[in-house]
Amino acid sequence: MDALLLVEQGLNGLQLGVMLFLMAAGLTLVFGIMDLINLAHGTFYMVGAYLTAALVPVLGSFPLALAAAVLLTALLGLVVEAVALRTLYRRDHLDQVLATFGLILFFNELVKIVFGPVPIFLNPPAALAGTVDLFGLKYPAFRLAILAVGIAVAVFLWLLIARTRVGMLIRAGATNREMVMALGVDVRRLFGLVFALGCGLAGLAGAMAGPVLAVQVGMGEQILILTFVVIVIGGIGSIRGALAGALLVGMVDTLGRALLPAAFRLVMDAANASAAGAALASMAIYVLMAVVLAIRPKGLFPAH
Amino acid sequence: MTRNLLTLASALALLATPAAADTLKIGMITTLSGPGAGLGIDIRDGFALAVEHAGGKLGGQDTQVIEADDQQKPDVAVGLANRMVERDRVQVVTGVVWSNLALAMLPTLAGGQTFFISPNAGPSQLAGAQCNPYFFNAAYQNDQIHEAVGKHVQDEGFKKVYLMAPNYPAGKDGLAGFKRYYKGEVAGEVYTQVGQLDYAAELAQLKAAAPDAVYVFYPGGMGINFIKQYEQAGLKGAVPLFGPGFSFDQDILAAVGESALGVKNSAQWSPDLDNAANKTFVADFKAKYGRIPSMYAAQGYDTALLIDTAVKAVGGNLKDKDKLRAALASAKLQSLRGEVAFNTNHYPIHDIYLREVVKGADGAVTNKTVATVFTNHADAYVKDCPMK
DSSP: OOHHHHHHHHHHHHHHHHHHHHHHHHHHHHHHHHOOOOTTHHHHHHHHHHHHHHHHHHHSOHHHHHHHHHHHHHHHHHHHIIIIIGGGTTSOHHHHHHHHHHHHHHHHHHHHHHHOSSOBOOOOOGGGSSEEEETTEEEEHHHHHHHHHHHHHHHHHHHHHHHSHHHHHHHHHHHOHHHHHHTTOOHHHHHHHHHHHHHHHHHHHHHHHTTTSOBOTTHHHHHHHHHHHHHHHHOTTOHHHHHHHHHHHHHHHHHHHHHHHHHHHTTSOHHHHHHHHHHHHHHHHHHHHHHHHHHOTTOSSOOO | OHHHHHHHHHHHHHHHGGGSTTOEEEEEEEOOSSTTHHHHHHHHHHHHHHHHHTTTEETTEEEEEEEEEOTTOHHHHHHHHHHHHHTSOOSEEEOOOOHHHHHHHHHHHHHTTOEEEESSOOOHHHHTTTOOTTEEESSOOHHHHHHHHHHHHHHTTOOEEEEEEESSHHHHHHHHHHHHHOOSEEEEEEEEOTTOOOOHHHHHHHHHHOOSEEEEOOOHHHHHHHHHHHHHTTOTTTSOEEEEGGGGSHHHHHHHGGGGTTOEEEESOOTTOOSHHHHHHHHHHHHHHSSOOOHHHHHHHHHHHHHHHHHHHTTTOOSOHHHHHHHHHTOOEEETTEEEEEOTTSOEEEEEEEEEEEEOTTSOEEEEEEEEEEEEEOOTTGGGOSOO
């Protein structure tokens, strides 16, 4: 494998990691601060993708449709929090798992009724449809856009959490929720805000994933498992952990898929090597999770 | 007291219902939720349209279709197969999309002496050594579709082809089928995870291998992911892409739009096939469901036609299993794709076409038949099947 290919695979891993970070950041905030296990996080990812696909023909511009979709997804999050989740904070995790699983079924069915069962169309905007020449490496322009958006969100979240009053409460809430409540902070509003922020981030991830992946019912569940792996590796409730976990998972997954089949080819024939490599690569992130948890049982950067 | 009597009366009424003689009960176990749902829904809708065209009576019998969602999970599918045999006592199970599910369900259904008529999944195992008196396939043996593109790519003179498929039975069958007719160099043979979302790593390897053509088998959502990413990686137009009809069918074309234009693919059916039954089917399907039918919808329809033909041939007698089996096996099906006969392994002998993804007159992206690659094509595994 030559150097250019290795650089390209590195970029691929980075881009997948950034994508996962958009999902994981919201999930870890909700889990860490509100102590709510939200299995329906992937639902907001799906809603973000569907809304973007539906709004592009209406608004005629991808960035506008994306902005509108992210806002609408955050608003939907506010409504869902007020209607369905508020009563769950004091219940145990199993109840939350059941209730948010119910939300998945509800929203999947709703999207199927509104948009139909067949995957719908969403392509990147014309300006980002092709490839960009990076020192002789032709790289898909839209993947670079995902990378840029992910980095921008990471910076935004860092500023929000490290530099603002809301951020201070979020940090305090993640570390010691009871103490923040005891200090008389309007917890209800804080929770609503955090949940909407998480949903908006998931919606943004969905909107950015839509042009690359199939926009279809159930797309949220496919990425949810990876997202949970990310926050478990990173440590629950920590944005820094989510970033580190996401980049690690993105890299290990991509490089595993790129390098393992090649490694197996050294010792067996091509077809078997590819099948064995693919099988092992699909396990790589779980092996990574096991190794991380064996060394640091609470993840890399736990908030608690 | 009145209430108790009422309850008793309704309970008796419920018990009495199954006694109605010779209702044809069909279990439709298919994928109705999750990423593979588009395929199952098309099979179900195509099947329902055929039942509607037959006035609700397949083979002249009152027909009841019991739907169940296998969620694309083998364990769920086996549980449902059990339920259909034990509780619902259906005579026929159909609907299965995925080869791994079909393989898992067969022992339960065959053990319960329930006919299993696949509208899609056609794994090589069930065509060869593990063929079964209770298993029929109304659609194809998986390999047949791939063989056609293999022959086309060989005839067109491509010398260095890169192959990709998901790592599951139909994926391996597919590439084996392609290689049975393609004799040139294989620049790479890559198996990816079933349900994989991101193909960036594999596409980078593909580019580095510099093949002169690419053959991929990705059904459903995987196909959408792959085709979008293939174009975004700048490979569309640079390296010709080929695939079986599964990877470039209507369910996928609606979601990828013009990204797939010009791709040649193969199938036993195409929406533009010129026969009266097919024209009615395409028009009625569009009118009823508001979308162009896919191969899967046509296969669902053909499956119902096969049941209709066989049940008619036995005069509605569903109890004599040997007779019904003989009727299914000897059916000369006037299907949407023309005449289909069945081989000794219960798989079809039929024509396979080459299609091209084009923009139709109404602006919709769809498939156009461009050639007949095989006429009366049998599968490669029939010689291993002990049923003669």
